[in-house]
Amino acid sequence: MPDMRSIISYQTSEYGHIRIKLAKMLDERGITRNRLRTLTGARYEVITRYYKGSAVSMVDLDFLARVCYVLDCKVEDLLEYEAP
Numbered sequence: 001m002p003d004m005r006s007i008i009s010y011q012t013s014e015y016g017h018i019r020i021k022l023a024k025m026l027d028e029r030g031i032t033r034n035r036l037r038t039l040t041g042a043r044y045e046v047i048t049r050y051y052k053g054s055a056v057s058m059v060d061l062d063f064l065a066r067v068c069y070v071l072d073c074k075v076e077d078l079l080e081y082e083a084p
Contacts, residue, residue, distance in 0.1 A: 016083045020053040025071060025078060040066040 026036060033047045040047075042063055049055050050063070064075055071077075 014084055016081060018059075019080045019082050020050055020056060021078055021080060022047075022050045022067070023053070025073065026051065029071065031071075036067070036070065039070045042066060 026033065033044065033051055036042070036047055037044045040063070046060070046063060050067075059079070064078060067073075067078060068075060
């Protein structure tokens with residue numbers, strides 16, 4: 001079995017984090033959060049949380065699927081792993 005690392009004793013700064021790129025995607029396409037709300041049916045508060053990339057500890061796969069469908073993009077266009 002390959003040498004596996006455990007995250008139990010690591011701090012967030014040691015294993016990296018996921019960066020949400022929704023703001024960049026919307027800004028590049030000239031789409032407002034309100035327009036995305038209309039297109040996806042998602043609550044504005046949810047869109048704003050993802051837009052700002054704050055207070056998102058667990059992702060909503062249904063929300064991401066809706067955004068990917070509406071924006072015709074892939075999940076990796078919206079999320080990016082940043083190593084420590």
